[in-house]
Structure formats: C-alpha cells, structure tokens
Amino acid sequence: MSAELEDIHEECGIFGVWGHPDAARLTYFGLHALQHRGQEGAGIVSNDHGRLCGHRGLGLLTQVFSDEAEIARLKGDRAIGHVRYATSGSSSVDNIQPFLFRFHDGDVALSHNGNLTNCVSLRERLEDEGAIFHSNSDTEVLMHLIRRSPRATFMDRLKEALNTVHGGFAYLIMTQTEMIGALDPNGFRPLSLGQMKNGSYVLASETCALDIVGARLVRDIRPGEIIVVDDDGYRIERYTDNTQLAICSMEFIYFARPDSNIYGINVHSARKRMGARLAGESPADADMVIAVPNSSLSAASGYAEASGLPNEMGLIKNQYVARTFIQPTQELREQGVRMKLSAVRGVVEGKRVVVVDDSIVRGTTSRRIVKLLRESGAREVHMRISSPPLKYPCFYGIDIQTSKELIAAKKTVEEIRQYIGADSLAFLSLDGLIDSIGLHADAPYGGLCVAYFNGDYPTALDDYEEGFLNSLTPEDRVRIPRFARETSQYHDNEFTMAVTRDGAAATASPR
Template sequence: MFDKFHDECGVFGIFGHPEAANLTYLGLYALQHRGQEGCGIVASDGLHLKAHLGMGLVADVFRRDDIFERLPGSSAIGHVRYSTAGGNDMKNVQPIVVDYSRGSIAVAHNGNLVNAQEVRNALEKSGSIFSTTSDTETIIHLLARSQSDSLVERLCEALMQVKGAYSLAILTETRMIAVRDPNGFRPLSLGTLDGAFVVSSESCAFDLIEAEYIREVEPGEVIVIDKNGMQSYFPFPKETRNTPCIFEYIYFSRPDSRIFNRMVYPVRKEFGRQLARQYPVDADLVMAVPDSGMAAALGYAEEAGIPFELGLIRNHYVGRTFIEPQQSIRHFGVKLKLNPIREVIEGKRVIVVDDSIVRGTTSRKIVKMIRNAGAKEVHVRISSPPTSYPCFYGIDTPSRKELISASHTIEEIARYITADSLCYLNLDGLHAALAQFGDHKIDFCEACFSGNYPVKFPRLRESNQLGLF
C-alpha cells in the first residue's frame, strides 16, 4: 500500500433532471479518486427516497442496469467514501437515509466533525440510538430533535452545534440542500445542466456530464433548491475565517478541477516552479512519482531547463489494496504500482518530484528502485512543506508519532530514504505560488505543516492522535 494520505470523500447532487440517478452515477465516477471503499446514490421521485449503496468502486456497486430502474425521479445525491471517521463497514456507506417524524432525509458528507464524539455521547445519554459509527449521523440526530418549523431552521440549528469540516449534499422528497462549513475546509461547487441544479465536490464532475460551472458554494452558505428555484442563506457568524484545505491543491483534487476559485493543474505546476527556484540542483533529468507528482515535476523541469522524462510508470489497474498470498512477497507492494524505465534512468543524475512524504517507507523504496535501475544520483524534491501534524478535518492521516517529519530533520529523512539530497517547498514558496492565481489572499488551513488548527478539538483527541502529551 502506498505511503500516502488517503483521500477523504466526495459528494454529488442534482435536482430537476429526468436522468438524475444516471447523472449522479457519472458524477461519482468522476469523483472516484476521493474515495474507493464504498459508494451510494439516493434518488427522489417527489414522494419517496430510494437508495442503492454498496462496498467497492462505483462501477462495481452500480454494475447492473436494473439498479437505475429502482432509482426513479428527477433528483438524486451520491457519495464516494474513504473512512476518515467510523470504520470501513457497510453500515457507514453514505448517503445516510433516515425516516423521521417530518418525512425522509438523506445526507452525504465530505469532511470530519471534531466534536462528533462529544455530541454523540450527549445524544445517547438522552435516548438517541445510532445505527452507524460515522460522525455524519450526529447531524441527522440533531436535525430530527429540533423543534423549529422549517427544514432550513432545523438544519441550521443542528449545524450550530457541531464543529469541524463539512460539505453536505442533502435530499428530501421535494428539495436538495447544499451546505459548506463556515471555514470552507472542503470544496463544493455549484453548476447547472439543462435547467437542473448540480453540486459536486469538484468541478471535474461537471465536465463529464457537460454541466456549466457557476460558482463555489461559499463558506458558511446554505443553498436550498426546490421546484421554485434556488435560495441562499448565510446563518453562521460572519467572523469565522475562511480556511480551505491547502492539501486539496497539493494532492487530493483532480488536476482538471476548479476548487477554491482556482484551477488545480496550473497551481501544482507553479509549486514545482517555486521548488526549482528555491532548491536547484545539477541533474540530467526530472521525473515524477506518478500521478500526484506529475504537474509539479513538469513545472520544476520547465523552470530549471532540465528535460522531463517518464522514469516511473504506474500500473493503473492496482487498487489501494491487493492480495498477498504469501508473506515472502509482501515487499512487492510498491513494485506492483510503479516500475522504473532503466533506459531512461541508467547513468543519469535524477531529480524525483513528489507531493509529500508521510512515513517515508514508500519514498525509501522508490529511491532504491531508481538506484537499482542505474541512476548515478537521486535528488528528491517535495512540492509541499514537511507534514508534521495530523488532520482532523476530513483527511485520514496517521498520528504525529507516525509522521517522519515530526521526529526527524530533513537531513535525517534524506539519509533514511537514501537520497543524495532532499528538499521541501517551504510555506513562503507555497504562498508565492498561490498568489499567482488570485487577487485576494486566502488564509488556507496549513495545520498539517504548522500545527495551527483553525477549529479546536477536544483535549482527549489531541493527546491521543498528536502524541504530544
């Protein structure tokens, strides 16, 4: 398994189109990179909610045509999941669908609530019974318990009681709601298709179904869509800082997506250019660790004036996990996914560009693989700062003690991965790159680099996961 941060989740929704479920399937297909453990679609025909959920990839869960015959209606929401909170279990696959005193509701959630366990404990003490271990269910319980008259009021009342990251697609029998948390940690875009409204974690899903991108759902915005059109609300306190996740640009989002009002691909290329300016080195070629390091490697090569080559080839037909019939072949994990081209590498001084180093074990194997292919020198360049702190806002990261940069200097990491040199893009370079693509400054969440968390979390979780106390 790759030594990488795991993607979080992806949400998609459409309201007012006769092919709602089919288009949601395509939208989830475009968002598959955000989660591969499970997926689901919930559709409404105006009277009832119908759902189909399963473990596995979108194409596997929805492999039969008759599934869509059981998802009628002109509105639908969908979700692809990686388990950032709750286990890898069928009961946690989303969207979560419930019936309560005021009807039916389905919720798809990208993000993580930092106070979910505390809210859950309080709800259970007062009699609530949970059917999943996902923190998303706490929002549904809070909504169902609200005595407010309108759905929007009940939803806002519930969200006022939770803290953390959430981009939500919500479906009832007659309306769809899109919500983004006040900090705007996770992306959520709004579009149109043949008069229907569409929401998606990333705009690449709009391209696939030929929808028109309109704008982002703003941080702290609640958008309600029904037969009368779209209404927008901003119920949260205005003093909350906009702190979108910087790692969406570094790794998670697809390079052909527009998030946080910028296209991802040129931003990643600029990270590479900044890296070349900060840390040049004499070499014969630049290569990437595919696929996440590709754009930054191209930017590095262009800025440095060094040829770019495909020195590592990725096997795209290997999933996140694979069958290991014997312990003796366990070390083949990286080789199943990457293979060096000796004719490109042999006898060369090589610059290898990647987006991040987590534990360092995979980087070590990759460097050794390149050396075994005949490289004379291997210089590693990382297009982000050292990742020294875990994320609590929707990314599955290890505890701090497992992050190599939390306990080792850059020189020590270089020795561990057996590189001739190792350099990371620093925060100033990161900010300089982003400044090329916007005329207003955004205070991105950089907690994984700095440890400065925009939304605080309970002390118990801090001590357990950070490993500081």
Template sequence: MPPAHPFDDDKLREECGVFGVVGVADAASFVALGLHALQHRGQEAGGIVTHDAETGFNQARRIGLVRDNFTSPEMMARLPGPIGIGHVRYSTTGSKGQTAIRDVQPFFGEFAMGGAAIAHNGNITNALQLRRELIERGSIFQSSSDSECIIHLMARSMGRNIPDRMEEALRKVEGAFSIVAMTRTKLLGCRDPLGVRPLVLGKIGDGWALASETCALDIIGAEFVREVKPGEMVVITAEKGVESHFPFRPNRSRFCIFEHVYFSRPDSILGGRSVYETRENIGRELAKEAPVEADLVCPVPDSGTPAAIGYALESGIPYAMGIIRNQYMGRTFIEPTEQIRNMGVRLKLNVNRALIKGKRVILVDDSVVRGTTSRKIKEMILDAGAAEVHFRIASPPTAWPCFYGVDTPQREKLLAATMSEEEMREHLEVDSLKFISLDGLYRAVGEAQGRDDNAPAYCDACFSGEYPVAPSDMMEQGFQAKTAAE
C-alpha cells in the same frame, strides 16, 4: 477488504466525495456519473439516495467502486426520480480497513415533515462529545460515522422544516464539512464557516447540481456556476432555483491547501484557479528554491506529474517518464500475501531502465508521509543504474495530523514530526532532499507575498500545526496541539 492501494501506505488518504442533482430525469444516472468522477476522493464504498413521487425514497449503499456497483440497468431502475444525492467514502472516522455497510453514506432519516438524506465530506471534531450527549438523551446510533450525529441533531430540532432543522443542527457542529442533503423536493448544500472542504454549484439544463469538485460537473455536461461560499447554505428546487442562506457568523476562509497539492483532480478548478496550473506553479517555485545539477526530472506518478513538469520548465532540465505506472493494478488483482507485499511498489510502479541508467535523476513527488514508499522508489531507481537520486517534494514537510476529514497517521509516525530535513535525507539515503517552503507553496497558489502568519489564507495545519478549529475530541484524548511558543 484491503485499502485502495494495498502496497502503498505512504500517502494521505483522500477524504470523501459528495454529489447531488435536482430537476433532471433519471437523477441516479447523473449521480453515478458524478461519483465516478469523484472516485479519487474515496474508493472503499459508495451510496445513492433518490426520491420519486410514486415510489418515495429509494437508496442503495454498496462496498467497492462506483463502476462495480452503480452501472447496471437493474440497479439504476431501482433508483428512480428527478432528485438524488450520492457519496463515495474513505473511512476517516468510524471503522477502518474493513468498511461496514452501516457506515456507508448517504444517511437517511424520517422526520415529522418527511424524509431527508444527508452525505458529508469532512470531519466533525466534536463528534464524540455530541454522540455522548445524544445517546444520554435517548438517541440510538446505527453507525460509527461522525456524520450520523447531524441526522440525530436534526431529529431533535424544533425547526419548522428540514432546511431549518439542518441549520440548527450544524450550528452545534465543529470541524470541517461540505454537505449535500435532500428532501422530497429540495436539494441542499452547505459548507462550514471556514470553507475548509470544497463544494461547487452547477447548472444542467433546467436542473442543478452540487459536487465536491468541478470535474464531476464536467462529466455530466453541467455548467460550473460558482463555489458555495464558506458558511453558506443553498436550498435548491426545480421550480425556484437557488436560495442562499448564511446560518453562521461571517468568518475568514481557511480552505484546505492540500486540495491544491494532492486531493483534487488536476482537471478541477479551485478558487478560480486550475489545479493543474497551480501544481505546475508549485514545481516552478520548487525549482527556484531548491535547484540541483541533474540530467532528468522524473515524476513519481501520477500525483507528482504536474509539479515535475513545472520543475523541468523552470530549471531547463529535461522532463522524462522515468517511472511507469501499471494502470491496471487494482485492489482485486491478487491477494496481498506477505510474499506479495514484499514486492512493495514494484507491482504498481516500474522503472524505465534504459532512460535512467547512468543519469542524475530528480524525483518529484507530492509529499512524504511515513517515507516508506520514497525509500522503495529510491532503491528501484538505483537498481536501474541511476548515478544520483535527488528528491524534490511539492509540499512542505507533513509534520502534523489532519482532523478535518483526512486519514493521517499518528504524529509520531509522520517522518517530519521526528526528523529534520537532513535527518530525513539520511533516512531515505538519497543524494539530496528538499521540500517546498510554506511561503513558496502560498506563492504557487496565488498569494504573492507568501504566507501571512497573522492571518493565513488557507488551512495548512498538516504543515504548520496551527489548527483553525480546535480538534476537541482528540484533545480530550490527550493530543497536544501546537502552542503559540512553538
């Protein structure tokens, strides 16, 4: 199966999305709706597990989109019960490209005190080490996913119940994770000690919900209660409500700043802030830092739109939809043969020629990774008769790979890892190219003084090269993390 956007390999791939409910009738339908709202976080595959008093645990894991797999009455009837969890996946570890059904979450395990299912967003940075140790002790792995390590660690725990076992297992795990899990009666949620990946708590009637983003609560009519705190585990039952545990030592939060830039939906709330408003603020900061004389501000749709609006408002230059996105360009539209691939982004984006011709155009995009798509878009704009093309990027240069649940190219394939800003401008062949500064990005997300280099408030490793959790497995394979001298 081709990737979600087979003609665009120039974006960081979203991680995964998790969702769970307890204390509702027909939990599977709520989970399917929640996963549909989180589809932007993973389009390769999805799965749902529920529990019913009569039929026990029920599960379905499928390749493809939620709408294609979890909408039929027949499918939903096979997933009865008042409690359920689900997961949408983009492969960041394990198999790439061709998703194997064995890697689709949630994973299920049968323990002495009953069954449990678990779904994980993020990446375990010591998974290879853990897998080796577990296999040496007799564990048999069924998937290539790092998430399965948690199930095996729980199986070996001597905890009195499943929440205790999950706590013990997670203390052995390094990296970034937001987890939803379930037993026959309990819904569990947990974030890593640094809170790198998001997880929110909601209330729906007499029941409760956990989700990667607030937009998934909105779709089921749930009230947003709060974010699960970094290092917190919540244990939720229909009868007792939410119990909070803190299995890890307190630590300073390092939430992923790229969630504000790109990953999260613009209608979600992060850290009490509207993602849309934050992205508009990013555009305003960018206009202050990198002004240029031009006739139009145009977003690279759709991810560049809020920042482009902010840039236009701050600069006073008119905002215009100079590029139109084909909303129906899906993965099954046409087999991506070499001839079709050569059409590049034209299958997905088209220039509004009448608007662009003769104009000096500012193109606002969220990021530049390899630079391949940026060059194609620039060519399309010039072919349409633009007088000048100026790129403004709503994030700092992406010069380092992410090891916390985001699929990024090897460092040498990142344009900013091998070129200066001026060299990138020459490579892209545009009139000007400017990225927002790291301080400017911090100001846009609410840090008025910019980035505190001694105690950064966010994980910004993809920009700074400063990894808050050592990428143990990758360093074992020879990856050179940034040193203090750099």
C-alpha cells in the same frame, strides 16, 4: 495520486442533481469523476415525486452499481450520491452513504464530506438523551440534532444543528422537496454549484464532476453558506457570519483532480507553480526531472520548465494493481511496490535524476522508489517534494490523526534523506506553497489550512484537543503560532470574517 500519498486518504466525494430526467444515472457519472476521493463504498438516493429510494454498497462505484437494474430502479429527476473512504467509522455497509432516514413527516437523505471534531462528545450526549445510532459514522450526528431541535421549520433546525457541529464538513441533503448543501465556517472542503443546459442544477465536491456531466460552474459554495435547490431554482442562506476561509491545502497538493478549479484556481496550474517554485528554492545539478505518477506530474512539469532540465518518464505506474498493504511479509510488500511502480532503465541508467513527489508521509515508499531507481542504474537520485514536510495530524477529514507515523515529525530533513537513501532532499517552503496556490484571500495563510505543516489549526480541536496538546513538545508550543498567541483567532469571538462573492475573505473587523 502519488505512490507516497497513497498512504493518506480524503474522506469522500458528494454529488447531487435536481431537475434532470435521468438523475440517478447522471449522479453515477458525477461520482465516477469523484472516485479518487473515496474508493471504499458508494451510494445513490433518488427522489421520485417525493419518494426517496436508495442503493449503496462496499467497493468501487462500478462494483456497487454493476447491474444496470440497480440504476434503473432509482427513478426520479432528483438524486444525491456519495463515494466514501473511511476516516470516521468502520468499513461496514452501515456506514456507506447517503444515509436514508424515513420519518412520519417525510424522508430525508444525508451525505457528508469531512470530519467533525466534536462528534464523540455530541454522540455521547445524544445517546444519554435516548438517541439510537445505526452507524458509527459522524455523519449521523447531524440528523439527530435536526430531529431534536425545537425550531419550527426544517431550515431553522438545520441551521441550529450546523452551529452545533464543529470541524470540517460539506453536507448534501435531499428532502422530499429540496436539495440542500452546506459548508462549514472555514470551508475546509470544496463544494460547487453548476447548471446544465436543460436548467437542472448540480452540486459536486469538485468542478471536474460538473465538467463530466456538461454543467457550467455557477458559483462556489462559501464558508457558512447553505444552498437550497428546488423547483423554483436556488437560493443562498447563511447559518453563521463567524467565518474565515481556510480551505484544505491538501486539495491543491494532491486530493483534487488536476482538471478541477477551486475558488477560481486551477489545480494543475497550482501544482505546476509549486514545482517551478521548488526548482527556484532547491535546484539540483542533474540530467533530468522525473515525476512519481500520477499527481506529481504537474509539479514535475513546473520543476523541469523552471530548471531548464528535460522532463522524462522515468517511473511508470501500473493502474490496475490492487492495494498491497495486506501482504504478510516485507518481501511481498516490496514486490507489491514493484507491481505498482517500475523504473524505466533505458531512461534513468547512468543519469542524475531529480524525482519530484507530492509529499513524504512515512518515508517507506520514497525509500523504495530511490532503491528502484538505483537498481535501474540511476547514478544520482535527488528527491524534491512539492509541499512542506508533513508534521502534524489532520482533524478535518483526512485520515492522519496522529503524528506517530509521520516521518517529518520525528526526523530532520537530513535524517529523512539518509533514511530514504537519496543523494539530496528538499521540500517546498510554506511561503512557496501559499504563493504558488495563489488564493490570496484576506485570511491567515492566504485562506488556506496549512496546519499539517505548522500545527496552526484554524479552529479549536474539541474532542481531539487534549490528545494533541499532550503530543506537543515544549519546542512545538513556542513554534506553533496558535499557542504563541494568547487566544485563537477563530474562537475568541473578537473578530468576524465576511466572505465575498468571489470566495475570498473580506477584511476582518472588530465586533
């Protein structure tokens, strides 16, 4: 992840396996491939002939499972796991997943990737009805809804609950007899099914986790789908047909690992196309291109190739430095940035450099990078950002829930350039981003959620709606397509959007 985007975090990663003799250890390996999605806590629940057993804790996966005995006691050929970064709920072991619920009619484990937009109102209603919560994570809401449903079967109760919660979610559930995955009606978060050579099935947030355990991709789980894996194989069910693909564009920009594929699009290739498009839109008269490591490496490669400039290693990232935001003084925080990133004087001294990064969030890190390069003798520093300016909060599973700290929400591009001290600054256009990713689904913005850039959220915001509306300027209300239209295309029930097997949305048709 780039230096600037270390300020933003995705909520978590999920992994599950059914039918492998060493399921817990395999889940450990899968979660290790997903560690970039959550570094606050981790947990695994195994299923040994219907008996569920779990272990979870705060810290990196290697810290939580530092003793071999902790994996060895998780017996069985079925398991699910989770790595977490908190966007909903405090930093407490009580919020570390998978949650393990013990009921008189069978144990259930639950993991969640995403964020519910109606969690607060649902939780208040459930508490008024007598529900007792053991965490302050929004994940627990789903299980209360399932247990309170009057439906006859677990699957019917689950479908009712999934139609009650709103927002972004990829759920992974382990019962005594099944492993179940479910995706929200917009597919904000990725979820993929793989199969190993021995026939066992794997569910994972990213395909890189399938690769690490030697599983081949079977299919992507699509909006509104439930996948059920048991001893007979897998089956797909639907809990809603009111779907519209809007996968988080941030997955392609920097969350997902470059070796992952999302709906058939390789993440590295998409980022490289972003860089190439950026070079065409915003060329610079310079001597070289350098990336801000790590997730900007692909975009910088694309920029360099398209511009004909050499791609040099002008910044080095120390992979072994702890987080620096806790440093008590500005001087120590500056030193923390120097510990994370170093400019290579022998490369940049006397040169005009194009610096490619994923995004500018608060601007402080970009400002320090420019300063580092100038102190190392760079003659000119031209910043190029391989995504549009981040102006609006995210309510679907990324911890940007206010625009107050987003510099692009308050300043023009020229004002940002002046603040970071660069000789020039340019961002990738929204059309450039959409074309570069190349999902081409028959849905708004090609099947991507780009609300962070233009404020056009694909769903109603429920508990967040009032606060978001109050934050808008009159200019925002005219500019944001959602408010320029008379009704939201998602909640007016005028249209349905079917999703085809290849993950692209089919043409919309009136009900």
